[in-house]
Amino acid sequence: MSELDIDRIISYGEKFADEIEVFMLDYTDISLEQREMAVSSVFEHAGSSIYLRVVKDNRIGISGTSDAARWKDCVDVALSSAKLSEPVPGWTGFPAKAALPDGRDPFDPDITVTPDLAAEYLERMNAGAAKHPEARVVTGGVSLSTGTAVIANSNDVHYTRQISGISLGMDAICENSTGYDYDSSPFLDRVDPEKIGEETTFWATASRNGANVETKKYDVVFSEHVVASLILDLFTEAVNGKNVLSGKSVFVGKLGEDVLHPSVSISDVPMDPAGSAWKRFDSEGTVTSDLSIVQNGVLSAFMYDVKTASQAKTTSTGHAHRAGNGATYIHPHCLRIAAPVSDVMDKPCLFVREVIGAHTANSLTGEFSVEVANAFFAESGKFVSPVKKAMISGNVFDILRSGVHISAETKTFDGSVVPKMRIDSMQVIG
Amino acid sequence: METIRYYDIRYVRGTVTSIQTENRVIENAGSSFYGKALFRVLGENGWGYYCASSIDMDDKKLKDACIQKAAASARLAGVHADIADVPLGSPRSWVCSAKEQAETPLEEKAAQLLLLEGSAKIPEICSTSARYSEQYQDVIFEDCNGYSSSSSVCRTLFTISAVANRGADMQMNYEQEAVVGPLSLKEYLPYGEKCAKRAVELLDASAVSGGRMPAVLDPAIGGVFAHEAVGHASEGDAVRDGVSVLAGKLGERVGSSLVTIIDDPSMHGYGYEPFDAEGVACGPTELIKNGIMHKYMHSRETLAAVGLDTGDAGHARAEPGMQPLVRMSNTYIKEGDASYDEIIAECRKGVLLIGSRGGQVDPGRGAFQFNAKYGYLIENGETAKMIRDVSLSGDILSVLHNIALCGKERKMSSGMCGKGQSVPVSDGAPHVYLTEALVGGGGNV
Numbered sequence: 001m002s003e004l005d006i007d008r009i010i011s012y013g014e015k016f017a018d019e020i021e022v023f024m025l026d027y028t029d030i031s032l033e034q035r036e037m038a039v040s041s042v043f044e045h046a047g048s049s050i051y052l053r054v055v056k057d058n059r060i061g062i063s064g065t066s067d068a069a070r071w072k073d074c075v076d077v078a079l080s081s082a083k084l085s086e087p088v089p090g091w092t093g094f095p096a097k098a099a100l101p102d103g104r105d106p107f108d109p110d111i112t113v114t115p116d117l118a119a120e121y122l123e124r125m126n127a128g129a130a131k132h133p134e135a136r137v138v139t140g141g142v143s144l145s146t147g148t149a150v151i152a153n154s155n156d157v158h159y160t161r162q163i164s165g166i167s168l169g170m171d172a173i174c175e176n177s178t179g180y181d182y183d184s185s186p187f188l189d190r191v192d193p194e195k196i197g198e199e200t201t202f203w204a205t206a207s208r209n210g211a212n213v214e215t216k217k218y219d220v221v222f223s224e225h226v227v228a229s230l231i232l233d234l235f236t237e238a239v240n241g242k243n244v245l246s247g248k249s250v251f252v253g254k255l256g257e258d259v260l261h262p263s264v265s266i267s268d269v270p271m272d273p274a275g276s277a278w279k280r281f282d283s284e285g286t287v288t289s290d291l292s293i294v295q296n297g298v299l300s301a302f303m304y305d306v307k308t309a310s311q312a313k314t315t316s317t318g319h320a321h322r323a324g325n326g327a328t329y330i331h332p333h334c335l336r337i338a339a340p341v342s343d344v345m346d347k348p349c350l351f352v353r354e355v356i357g358a359h360t361a362n363s364l365t366g367e368f369s370v371e372v373a374n375a376f377f378a379e380s381g382k383f384v385s386p387v388k389k390a391m392i393s394g395n396v397f398d399i400l401r402s403g404v405h406i407s408a409e410t411k412t413f414d415g416s417v418v419p420k421m422r423i424d425s426m427q428v429i430g
Numbered sequence: 431m432e433t434i435r436y437y438d439i440r441y442v443r444g445t446v447t448s449i450q451t452e453n454r455v456i457e458n459a460g461s462s463f464y465g466k467a468l469f470r471v472l473g474e475n476g477w478g479y480y481c482a483s484s485i486d487m488d489d490k491k492l493k494d495a496c497i498q499k500a501a502a503s504a505r506l507a508g509v510h511a512d513i514a515d516v517p518l519g520s521p522r523s524w525v526c527s528a529k530e531q532a533e534t535p536l537e538e539k540a541a542q543l544l545l546l547e548g549s550a551k552i553p554e555i556c557s558t559s560a561r562y563s564e565q566y567q568d569v570i571f572e573d574c575n576g577y578s579s580s581s582s583v584c585r586t587l588f589t590i591s592a593v594a595n596r597g598a599d600m601q602m603n604y605e606q607e608a609v610v611g612p613l614s615l616k617e618y619l620p621y622g623e624k625c626a627k628r629a630v631e632l633l634d635a636s637a638v639s640g641g642r643m644p645a646v647l648d649p650a651i652g653g654v655f656a657h658e659a660v661g662h663a664s665e666g667d668a669v670r671d672g673v674s675v676l677a678g679k680l681g682e683r684v685g686s687s688l689v690t691i692i693d694d695p696s697m698h699g700y701g702y703e704p705f706d707a708e709g710v711a712c713g714p715t716e717l718i719k720n721g722i723m724h725k726y727m728h729s730r731e732t733l734a735a736v737g738l739d740t741g742d743a744g745h746a747r748a749e750p751g752m753q754p755l756v757r758m759s760n761t762y763i764k765e766g767d768a769s770y771d772e773i774i775a776e777c778r779k780g781v782l783l784i785g786s787r788g789g790q791v792d793p794g795r796g797a798f799q800f801n802a803k804y805g806y807l808i809e810n811g812e813t814a815k816m817i818r819d820v821s822l823s824g825d826i827l828s829v830l831h832n833i834a835l836c837g838k839e840r841k842m843s844s845g846m847c848g849k850g851q852s853v854p855v856s857d858g859a860p861h862v863y864l865t866e867a868l869v870g871g872g873g874n875v
Contacts, residue, residue: 032506035509035671036509038507038508038509039476039506039507039508039509040476040477040507040508040509040511041476041477041478041479041503041504041507041753042476042477042478042479042503042504042506042507043478043479043480043481043503043753044478044479044480044481044499044500044503045480045481045751046481046482046483047466047481047482047483048483060458061459061460062458062459062460063460063461063462063463064462064463065462065463065464066463066464066465066466066483066484067443067463067464067465067483067484068483069484070463073463074462074463077460077461078460080536081458081459081460081461081536084449084456084459084536084537084540085456085457085458085459086455086456086457115503115506119506136672138671138672138673138794139671171673173672173673173794176675176794176795176796177795178673178792178794178795215640215641246452246453246557246559247453247556247557247593247595248557248559248593248602250600324462325446325448325458325460325462326460326462327458327460356790356791356792356797356798356799356823357788357789357790357799357800357801357821357823359788359790360787360788360789360790360799360800360801360821361801362602362787362819363602364593364600364601364602365600365601365602365819367637367818367819367872368819369640369801369819369820369821369870369871369872370799370821370870371790371797371798371799371823371870373792373795373797389797389823389825389868391640391799391821391823391868391870392870393640393870393871393872394872395872427640427872429640429641429868429869429870
């Protein structure tokens with residue numbers, strides 16, 4: 001859809017609504033999947049999605065479609081749904097046009113949506129995987145995408161973001177031991193396909209012949225994967241302004257209070273050079289900026305979009321993302337955690353590379369009880385023996401309150417740049 | 431011209447309407463529209479796919495162009511694949527009209543949802559929310575052999591959640607119902623109070639200390655066990671790729687003789703499909719029969735690859751515009767003959783796990799984990815103190831042998847299953863007694 005059409009949608013909506021907003025995504029992608037060390041399928045996709053919001057008498061209506069031709073239906077449905085919604089107290093309106101900060105879009109012109117480029121990265125993953133030949137690569141895949149995201153509203157906001165992406169994944173098996181690795185980035189030179197392949201077959205190979213574990217407390221080191229999927233995911237829920245407003249956060253009413261250990265700080269840095277999703281504006285057009293969420297253990301801010309900020313009588317922190325139904329949801333752009341940095345693997349520990357069931361943790365209270373995968377007893381930074389089977393239990397907020405050490409090296413995920421984390425005395429059930 | 435051994439087109443279009451309420455205020459309500467067509471071509475050496483956002487199925491020229499794009503992709507593949515000849519069609523199609531529901535004004539549904547949520551406002555409840563969603567989806571399928579079929583299915587669900595607060599302690603509970611066909615919120619008004627009462631009870635529950643112990647699974651978490659521990663490991667792609675501990679076990683004993691586990695896409699549960707994503711007729715597949723590994727679930731490709739006598743096709747499912755994968759639908763453990771009281775008494779000392787907060791499996795390792803909403807200690811053959819934040823993990827091949835009793839009454843629960851794509855499923859079981867299980871928890875009781 002051309003930009004002229006977006007103006008047409010806004011002009012049409014303005015006849016009936018006080019405000020209208022259009023978020024449009026155009027994309028092209030290709031995926032190569034591998035089995036038996038050869039490409040088994042090739043998937044190409046091109047399309048666009050439109051997400052709409054209208055405001056009438058401070059009531060917000062939403063709609064969305066993957067069929068651009070139905071934009072008029074969407075506007076009409078959004079107008080109808082606005083009548084049903086309650087007025088948003090203190091609604092301040094969609095963002096107005098503002099000067100955007102300097103910075104690049106997460107776009108790499110060298111990413112072309114072509115099978116040749118995808119095949120090249122697949123081959124490089126395979127070359128890395130061959131370094132541990134006892135493991136058998138089961139599947140692998142490479143996806144490439146490019147596109148544009150446009151946010152426009154009746155307050156003269158009209159921002160365009162160019163986006164690109166490469167994602168790679170591989171899994172392998174060695175006897176009854178499995179391993180996998182993945183990575184994604186907007187930039188080709190930030191992924192290392194050989195390393196992904198090597199790590200995949202390493203984890204499968206090294207995790208064989210695991211030993212049983214005695215049930216007791218151990219000092220545990222979480223990999224970057226586990227810190228991201230368990231620690232930061234639950235923390236993110238607790239500082240989501242929507243959850244705070246509705247009473248679904250353990251941090252309700254605790255702004256300015258000590259909530260974590262004084263040595264722990266957590267912030268969101270949308271344009272962090274190490275991040276993977278640079279955002280100068282969020283998906284409703286609010287200009288983004290760094291946000292200190294916990295500073296030296298003290299809770300200093302929650303994340304908001306425009307609607308929740310209006311309800312909380314504050315301003316948006318620029319954390320709106322877009323859901324499929326047209327509504328916004330709140331999520332960080334690039335979380336960074338600061339805590340005492342040390343060689344977390346130097347002292348004896350149980351290293352946990354992955355957990356099974358991170359999503360089953362209690363998102364309100366932070367309690368978790370999950371199965372470990374690719375776990376090892378380690379000494380002086382070396383893996384001594386793999387663990388056959390164990391569960392770990394604890395509470396994410398208690399962990400962050402008790403004080404942790406983190407590694408200097410980090411791994412970048414979509415929404416965070418994450419170190420390893422050492423936790424003293426964690427319950428392990430063997 | 432590209433070599434085309436087979437092609438099919440699966441066009442999925444629909445509308446999703448949802449209402450979300452929060453603390454007795456309508457947060458948002460609205461509809462979204464989607465339409466995606468997947469063109470799938472089997473070339474000399476593998477598959478090519480092309481997904482178009484929306485198309486006119488009567489536009490032959492456009493369809494031909496899309497097929498050629500998929501064929502060009504297929505030319506790049508290098509792994510030969512065959513597809514088995516299996517019956518197509520929908521021999522047991524279920525007419526699940528939701529005309530009346532569709533005609534009910536959104537305002538009326540919103541008012542009922544607010545009533546349902548309002549009934550959760552009891553003392554010590556600090557927050558409530560509810561969501562209602564109805565999806566009307568049409569599937570049009572046709573293949574290169576002239577076969578075509580279509581279906582219209584409505585799926586409806588609601589969820590209610592409540593947060594209880596006492597001093598610094600907070601606990602949350604949620605309830606959900608999801609069905610194929612219409613769902614009248616009026617009939618579920620008591621769910622609000624039921625949900626809230628459980629959240630308040632959780633404030634007094636204790637966190638369990640983990641360890642190996644006997645366990646009783648209620649139908650909800652027993653269903654997750656069937657899905658996670660057995661279902662995923664019985665999917666034909668995992669078997670073909672050698673990443674399932676159940677691969678190569680057909681005809682072998684893998685569990686207690688009490689264990690029969692079935693997946694049935696034709697069953698009128700949330701995972702119902704009139705025909706699968708390859709146009710194949712759906713029916714029940716007994717995965718484990720009386721403790722013996724009996725059949726795997728297959729797509730046409732995995733059936734051809736693993737062996738025509740190794741299971742049933744008709745288990746391919748896909749999100750709109752995505753490639754078909756071997757997936758579960760409605761999965762359950764068959765009923766036994768024990769009463770609930772007999773099961774609790776037989777357990778004597780252990781835990782009763784109730785409700786599911788989800789689970790995950792690594793079928794290659796044979797390791798699974800799932801989390802219960804809550805549970806009770808079992809002491810002297812009777813339920814005792816309430817417990818929370820309790821999970822269970824295990825090895826598939828060990829735990830199936832530990833099933834010592836299955837109850838007489840089975841219940842199904844609905845949800846979504848993720849395997850790269852998210853599809854609606856249901857799973858269920860009777861109460862199941864495990865003589866030993868690895869129970870996880872960070873508490874002291």
